[in-house]
Amino acid sequence: MLEAILEYQFLRYAIIASFLVSIISGLIGVIIVEKKLVMMTGGIAHTSYGGVGLGYLLGFEPIIGAFIFSILAALGIGIINNRTTGHKDVMIAMFWSLGMSLGILFISFMPGYPPDVTSYLFGNILSVTTLNLVMMLSITVIVAIIIIAYYHDWKAHLFDPEFMKIKGRKTKTMENILMILIALSVVVLIRVVGIILVIAMLSIPAATASLISRRFHIRMILAIGFGLLFTLLGLVISYLTGYPSGAVIVVFAFIVYLSVYLIQKRIFFKNKVLQ
């Protein structure tokens, strides 16, 4: 495998992509899990499929289309949610299904044979291109700087946004920035695990970390570690067996989460019995 990494560019790209995906999953995933935004993230991810379809139809890079649709979905869900009394889950469901429908329609409008969109839906870490990598790196740097540079602000805002508003903070602006960061993270993850499995990478590493630590920054660091473990092992298994990488990563991530959960329960139970 080591020889193959040195020999093949696509394997080197896949490893770099694993690192970038892990950083994003750790930083944003912890926020998503704590703020209970997992389903909203799923909605944003699925809406991006409309952008993939538009990219194919108009002949530009589909990931750019996913990027635009993700941002619009994030802001759209946030704004409509703030201004209407409708249920949040209904808004998410509407964007979710609208995005998927637009993607299907745009692709059906194309003349000739439809393109293979499997890698966008289910991800393929082994097919990451130079453009994908540049985009992923730029977004990861932006997201990481915004989260780390304003770490105390994010933590205070996530714990009690009303208190921060009373202090005079522009909490709506922070909410909108958070939505954009989630949309950007979704774009980074699409090439690796695919639109359908994005929510798994943005929730399982953070949820696993939450079983181990009660400190916010430790959870972020652990979630990055778990993300790296999941993606690298998924990559190795996928390379050796030829199974789809996105699905392998998510199945492996779930097994690790379940194992940590059961180990933790066993330790907790043992301690209780000893007491």
Added chain:
Amino acid sequence: MSELIKIEDVSVKYGNIEALRDLNFTIEEGDYIGIIGPNGGGKSTLLKTILGLVKPYKGTITFKETSLKKSNVKIGYVPQINELNRKFPITVKEVILSAKLPINMAIFHKYSEKDIQEVEGVLSTVGLLDIQHRHISELSGGEFQKMLIARALASNPDILLLDEPTSLVDMNSQKQIYSLIKSLNENMTIVIITHHVKEITKQAKKLIWLEKNIKSCGDPFEVYKFAYLNPTEQPGGKL
């Protein structure tokens, strides 16, 4: 005593439902006001309107005869305990320190020594200094409430607004919290919403019975008597 906050003809609606109607009263410096009334009577809405979180469709609220921004009035707020996520990954000290964050976000903000000393001071005031590094999920209801009071105190407020600070708290902690609030009133104005009518009647300087509008206001014992002599006015007969 000089006027701190003046509420004139304030009415608030949520959609078509009226939460507050033609409210008029004044909060003076050094006051200790207890607000009682049935659930849904607009008590929490009143505090949120004073804080500017809810906009009245009618009426005005002035702070030292001007707007909150122009006045130098600093408000401390203690929300209801059930409005917060008690499993959020944060320690007691980190919660209190959040009160010291500047209004405008600062890149790579670092708390100053002065901030930390002041936070340790308020932690000592509420009796939580020994557990400052504890995670909030490990706190009892009473400790959690004291932590929220400490956070409000950390911004050196002129007035403290408390929304049911003794709900979900055991009897012993209730006594400690009331005793703490009483001592805080020596240096600041207090407005507290509570369902513990007997306790607040003994302690407050003024009592307001609120049920969308003010049913009775003034001397705590007079308001208490009025409330219990007019049971038909109380939904369920319970304040």
